[in-house]
Amino acid sequence: MCGVCSHAHFWASNLAIESALGIKVDETTATLRDACNKLQILQNHIMHLGFLVLPDYEHLVRSDKYVSTLLRVNRVVTEALNLLGGRLTNPNTYLPGGFTIDVKPTVIEKILSLLRSLNNDLRELANVVLSVELPELTDPSPEYASLRESPNVTVPVGGPYVIDTLRNTYVIHGNYREIFVEQYLDSSTSKKCLMSGKKVFYTGARARLLNYLRRGRLNTTNELRYLITNYEAFFKENPFSNIYAKIIESLLIYESLLQALTSLEMEKIKRVKHDNNFRGGFGVGVIEAPRGLLIHYYELSPELRVVKADIITPTVMFSKHLEVSSEALIRGLIDNERDYDDTLVKKLVEALIRAYDPCIPCAVHVIKKR
Numbered sequence: 001m002c003g004v005c006s007h008a009h010f011w012a013s014n015l016a017i018e019s020a021l022g023i024k025v026d027e028t029t030a031t032l033r034d035a036c037n038k039l040q041i042l043q044n045h046i047m048h049l050g051f052l053v054l055p056d057y058e059h060l061v062r063s064d065k066y067v068s069t070l071l072r073v074n075r076v077v078t079e080a081l082n083l084l085g086g087r088l089t090n091p092n093t094y095l096p097g098g099f100t101i102d103v104k105p106t107v108i109e110k111i112l113s114l115l116r117s118l119n120n121d122l123r124e125l126a127n128v129v130l131s132v133e134l135p136e137l138t139d140p141s142p143e144y145a146s147l148r149e150s151p152n153v154t155v156p157v158g159g160p161y162v163i164d165t166l167r168n169t170y171v172i173h174g175n176y177r178e179i180f181v182e183q184y185l186d187s188s189t190s191k192k193c194l195m196s197g198k199k200v201f202y203t204g205a206r207a208r209l210l211n212y213l214r215r216g217r218l219n220t221t222n223e224l225r226y227l228i229t230n231y232e233a234f235f236k237e238n239p240f241s242n243i244y245a246k247i248i249e250s251l252l253i254y255e256s257l258l259q260a261l262t263s264l265e266m267e268k269i270k271r272v273k274h275d276n277n278f279r280g281g282f283g284v285g286v287i288e289a290p291r292g293l294l295i296h297y298y299e300l301s302p303e304l305r306v307v308k309a310d311i312i313t314p315t316v317m318f319s320k321h322l323e324v325s326s327e328a329l330i331r332g333l334i335d336n337e338r339d340y341d342d343t344l345v346k347k348l349v350e351a352l353i354r355a356y357d358p359c360i361p362c363a364v365h366v367i368k369k370r
Contacts, residue, residue: 007040008289010094011155012296017096019283020300029098034155036084038253043077044290045246048357056351069121080111098272129247134240140328141200144207151208154288161286164211173284192320202321203292205245239325242355315358322356
């Protein structure tokens with residue numbers, strides 16, 4: 001589905017197929033799958049911030065050391081992903097129910113060694129990102145959505161799935177289309193997704209950290225607890241703060257990866273072997289991809305052929321929010337006539353779009369007109 005975050009699509013599709021076939025996974029396998037997804041979130045966040053966001057703030061990226069640090073982090077996390085997934089794009093060691101390989105303790109130790117080498121690099125990058133002075137913008141639609149346990153858990157064991165929003169909690173499975181309603185709202189070939197068919201919302205790192213704060217169980221180091229709470233006001237008020245959220249979430253995910261991989265009971269992770277007693281059915285998989293909530297849905301015939309498939313991507317979910325935030329940004333600049341400048345407007349709108357990190361291939365559709 002997506003070369004940039006194909007691991008995320010694999011996990012969502014695995015969950016949906018497991019749901020359709022009644023396959024259950026043990027806690028150790030679930031922990032390792034979640035670790036795989038977190039590695040990709042970490043890799044996505046760092047590359048997005050380093051090469052797409054920070055160049056909007058040129059004074060922060062004028063050093064060879066900065067670039068070498070980015071490339072080193074990417075190389076290390078990519079190597080860790082390759083060890084678990086076989087390859088970065090379209091991984092080949094995942095299967096509904098578990099892994100196609102016996103995951104050995106030596107592999108986990110290698111991954112832990114790689115991750116521990118990144119501690120100083122990640123904190124250096126965090127200092128750079130958090131030194132960005134955000135453009136002023138008040139969120140015109142502060143509704144958001146994320147899995148309840150994220151970012152602690154990004155790949156659940158299975159459904160039904162609990163989704164927390166600013167005002168409500170939804171339990172979703174086969175009813176997901178009632179909560180997340182895709183529509184063509186204008187001449188764009190990108191669908192827009194509204195919550196319950198009417199609420200403009202966002203998803204992703206900013207949403208995950210707000211729900212994490214709302215739960216009030218900040219089971220992390222004092223340093224990270226301070227960072228998350230100190231930036232809470234930005235997360236609530238300013239869409240540009242997704243920049244802050246991504247780097248703080250990266251530190252949180254890094255910490256949780258070390259804890260999870262250190263505590264794995266490796267003797268329980270064996271390659272998956274299925275019998276042939278499956279029947280058809282339908283299933284839903286919901287995970288947290290780097291850009292936010294990702295939903296896969298499949299219906300299987302009794303012969304186990306896919307007869308219906310449906311996917312809602314994070315970019316489609318927040319595309320309308322990005323649109324209304326851009327409009328609010330432009331209106332604010334127009335109202336402040338003294339500071340209005342066409343070049344500045346263009347620069348700020350482009351910076352806002354990059355702060356959301358839309359995935360264009362996941363958002364654009366072909367429309368057949370009859």
